[in-house]
Amino acid sequence: MIIELREFTRVEGNGKAEIVIENGEVKDVRLKIIEGPRFFELLTLGRHYYDVPDLEARICAICYLSHSVASVLGIERAFGVEVPEEIALIRELGLIGELLESHALHLYLLVAPDVFGYPDAIRMATKHGELVKEGLALKAFGNRIRVMVGGREIHGINVKPGGFGRYPTVEELERVEKESEALLRLARRAVRLFAQLDPYGAQARHFVATDGYLWGEKLVSDEEGAFHYTERIEERSLVYSFAKQSRYKGETFFVGALPRLLLKSEMLTPAAKRLFEEHREKLETGYVSYNNLAQAIELVYSLERANEIAKTLLDRGIEGENIPVEPREGEGIGYVEAPRGVLIHHYRIDASGKITYSNIITPTALNHAMMEASLLEEARKLYGEAEEQAMIGRLEETVRAFDPCISCSVHLVKL
Amino acid sequence: MMDKLRLGVFELTDCGGCALNILFLYEKLFDLLEFYEITEFHMATSLSEENHYDVALVTGTVSTQRDLNLLKEARNHSEYLIALGTCATHGSVQGSVELPIREKLKAVYGDDGNPMRALDSKPVVEYVAVDFALPGCPYDKNEVYQVLMDIAKGIEPVRKDYPVCVECKLNEYECVLVKKGLPCLGPITYGGCNAACIRSGLGCIGCRGPLPGEVNPASEYEILKDLGYDDEYIIRKFKTFARWEP
Numbered sequence: 248m249i250i251e252l253r254e255f256t257r258v259e260g261n262g263k264a265e266i267v268i269e270n271g272e273v274k275d276v277r278l279k280i281i282e283g284p285r286f287f288e289l290l291t292l293g294r295h296y297y298d299v300p301d302l303e304a305r306i307c308a309i310c311y312l313s314h315s316v317a318s319v320l321g322i323e324r325a326f327g328v329e330v331p332e333e334i335a336l337i338r339e340l341g342l343i344g345e346l347l348e349s350h351a352l353h354l355y356l357l358v359a360p361d362v363f364g365y366p367d368a369i370r371m372a373t374k375h376g377e378l379v380k381e382g383l384a385l386k387a388f389g390n391r392i393r394v395m396v397g398g399r400e401i402h403g404i405n406v407k408p409g410g411f412g413r414y415p416t417v418e419e420l421e422r423v424e425k426e427s428e429a430l431l432r433l434a435r436r437a438v439r440l441f442a443q444l445d446p447y448g449a450q451a452r453h454f455v456a457t458d459g460y461l462w463g464e465k466l467v468s469d470e471e472g473a474f475h476y477t478e479r480i481e482e483r484s485l486v487y488s489f490a491k492q493s494r495y496k497g498e499t500f501f502v503g504a505l506p507r508l509l510l511k512s513e514m515l516t517p518a519a520k521r522l523f524e525e526h527r528e529k530l531e532t533g534y535v536s537y538n539n540l541a542q543a544i545e546l547v548y549s550l551e552r553a554n555e556i557a558k559t560l561l562d563r564g565i566e567g568e569n570i571p572v573e574p575r576e577g578e579g580i581g582y583v584e585a586p587r588g589v590l591i592h593h594y595r596i597d598a599s600g601k602i603t604y605s606n607i608i609t610p611t612a613l614n615h616a617m618m619e620a621s622l623l624e625e626a627r628k629l630y631g632e633a634e635e636q637a638m639i640g641r642l643e644e645t646v647r648a649f650d651p652c653i654s655c656s657v658h659l660v661k662l
Numbered sequence: 663m664m665d666k667l668r669l670g671v672f673e674l675t676d677c678g679g680c681a682l683n684i685l686f687l688y689e690k691l692f693d694l695l696e697f698y699e700i701t702e703f704h705m706a707t708s709l710s711e712e713n714h715y716d717v718a719l720v721t722g723t724v725s726t727q728r729d730l731n732l733l734k735e736a737r738n739h740s741e742y743l744i745a746l747g748t749c750a751t752h753g754s755v756q757g758s759v760e761l762p763i764r765e766k767l768k769a770v771y772g773d774d775g776n777p778m779r780a781l782d783s784k785p786v787v788e789y790v791a792v793d794f795a796l797p798g799c800p801y802d803k804n805e806v807y808q809v810l811m812d813i814a815k816g817i818e819p820v821r822k823d824y825p826v827c828v829e830c831k832l833n834e835y836e837c838v839l840v841k842k843g844l845p846c847l848g849p850i851t852y853g854g855c856n857a858a859c860i861r862s863g864l865g866c867i868g869c870r871g872p873l874p875g876e877v878n879p880a881s882e883y884e885i886l887k888d889l890g891y892d893d894e895y896i897i898r899k900f901k902t903f904a905r906w907e908p
Contacts (some may be wrong), residue, residue, distance in 0.1 A: 254704070256704055256705075256707065256708040257705065257706065257707070257708060258705070259678045259682075259705060260673075260678055261673065261675075261704075261728070281726065281728055282675055282726075283674075283675030283723070283725025283726040283728075283729060283780055283781070283783065284725065284766070284767065284770065284771075284780055285675065285725070285756045285783070286756065286759045286766050286769075286770060287755075287756075288769075288770065289759045289761065289766060289769060289770070290755055290756070290758065290759050294898065295895060298867075298899075301867055302755055302902070305677055305754070305755045305756075305799065306677060307677050307678065307679075308677045308678045308679025308680075308682045308683075308800065309678060309682060311677075311679075352682075352685070356685065356706065360708075366707050366708040367703075367706055367707030367708060368706070369695070369700065369706070369707070370707075383688055387688060390686065398858060398859065398861070398862040398864075399800075399858050400683075400686055400800075400803075401679045401682065401683060401686075401800040402677075402679060402799055402800055402869070403858075403862075404858075404859050404862060404864050404867060405862040405864070407864075411862075412859075412862035412863045412864040413861070413862040413863050484771045484772050489780070491771070643708075652678075
């Protein structure tokens, strides 16, 4: 017998799952990504590097800036270009805006309705209007930063190899400094709310993240030594899904907010670090559902860090100079922490600046196998115990905890 | 009080941005909800019980059989269907990958391809008649707000009929094509974005698709050639969002 879950709601993109029952037991789970393939690697082939970050931004609306930045980092590394601190800080600020916008969307509008038993945030607002408003305030702030750094709320064009089209102004940075402080109270409240939830899903055994907090030169894991993705991560095609699956040394692994906290807690800002320590025991169990709590702690981190960056930039003043970029033959990998985990853009570029090879691996593709493992575990726990409707609801929540970005996941891979 | 209009949001294959942009209306979304009841919106609600919509917003390209079925369902059960965003109106970037679908699948998924049924990504307007088309990658959220308000008040929404340059001039931005020699498609692209790219000092990438009528793509082509861009580069630029043959 096969129990087919309807298409997931309150997730980005189109996907569903099947639970295979044999002799009264849950035998298997298949996570089917049914969003059509989008072929972004093919789109970039033969293109001039300068246009590529804008195109790659279109992979995803929720995390377009992560894609632009990963793309820019890959291109700059291929050309051997290094940018000064000012440009790096503004990029980081942009990624923080994205983290705030994306986590607030996920926690307040997509997950909170489960916590309070509503089908959506609009209907939840009748009784919990304050909470919905708080979420929207955080989200709007994140979006204002995205407009400032990226040029638009969705699919901005301002992040370029070597710098930006337009640099933030003093007034804009002062506003970021002020607002990030004012919103901190709301983020702390979110941590209290999501700390109350009981764990569900599987306990992840392997965690992977970038070596810096929001981007890196390489990846790190729970094992010793930083590494390139090609050394330990393998992808394969599935017959039932447009997203590929990845394994870390042959096993399932987890990328996202929880892995970031567990692997990089020493890089956190003061209040975020205290909250991490307070909830460390819980988080270290590795239950995928604690990704929600980890995201709430990252809201605190993001606001503190945005404040720090705005202060630093205001103190030193903005020069607004781009670094000249000259194409040369080369290969580069950009590693970024998109809100939902590690994002990889890998390019080879020829001497005239045209892309000759491109490989993009998104967090949802990296988590695909872990999502299936979590569904299997949860289905085994609940099948025969809970009502079918309750089971299906919990399975949907299990997928939702990963904050999957299905649109992103459907075009990956090698050429 | 008058009954609210039933609004459905249908998401085909895309980046999710056109659906997300509706949530980015924030307090204006609550203004819309005075006139509309959202009865289908996959990304935002688990409810889905209606099968009749006064207004259906359809985003994305038709890239699978599922997309096509969903589009037909939306068309058959709605009074007023809006193709929302450049994927739905012109195919956008994913529609611009030019290879037979079988070769594309093979290139990305390996030698055996993928046994799932995929279609070449095409805009909604190639499959069904639409009552209104609102382009943009992404579209301007204030524009969709205005269109939905117009419909609620019984006014036929107005389609913009001027190029990006008009809004660029109204904002008094410096012309990046003339002054900086950047490839800017502003003169031949549908306005309505408030010249977002030129605000950043960058050229218009044409994400709202070509403005039909009196614009002159041949002269834009010549200008870009004079600036030193090669044929292949210019043709690709023209084709990227709207599969437009210059």
